[in-house]
Amino acid sequence: PFIVTEPCIQCKYTDCVEVCPMDCFVEGPNFLAIDPDGCIDCSMCVSECPVNAIVNAAEADEAQQPYIALNEERARDPRWPRITRKKAPLPDHEKWKSVMAKKHLLLL
Ligand code: SF4
Ligand code: F3S
Numbered sequence: 001p002f003i004v005t006e007p008c009i010q011c012k013y014t015d016c017v018e019v020c021p022m023d024c025f026v027e028g029p030n031f032l033a034i035d036p037d038g039c040i041d042c043s044m045c046v047s048e049c050p051v052n053a054i055v056n057a058a059e060a061d062e063a064q065q066p067y068i069a070l071n072e073e074r075a076r077d078p079r080w081p082r083i084t085r086k087k088a089p090l091p092d093h094e095k096w097k098s099v100m101a102k103k104h105l106l107l108l
Pocket of ligand 1: 001
């Protein structure tokens with residue numbers, strides 16, 4: 001499956017959700033995750049993300065590896081609902097889009 005990784009945190013642009021044919025995306029307070037059970041590896045969402053947060057799990061580098069389990073866990077959390085319509089990004093997205101290390105800010 002494809003996975004959402006660190007650049008999404010504190011930005012959450014949500015362009016990705018509109019193109020997913022399987023409605024795989026779930027939404028938390030400052031991050032989105034992909035349900036690996038629904039993802040058909042079409043890769044349509046990848047180019048939609050302005051901060052390149054979406055990658056193929058099979059090609060995840062060392063820093064991205066923990067996001068494989070994280071996407072799986074988030075997709076299973078009943079508090080994280082499906083999201084299929086784009087919405088406004090988080091208020092401080094301009095500030096956070098260039099910050100790479102922000103995993104400690106992830107809200108579950
Ligand atoms: Fe959805 Fe395709 Fe992205 Fe998987 S790769 S999350 S099926 S758009
Ligand atoms: Fe996140 Fe990029 Fe989607 S910032 S919400 S993965 S468009």
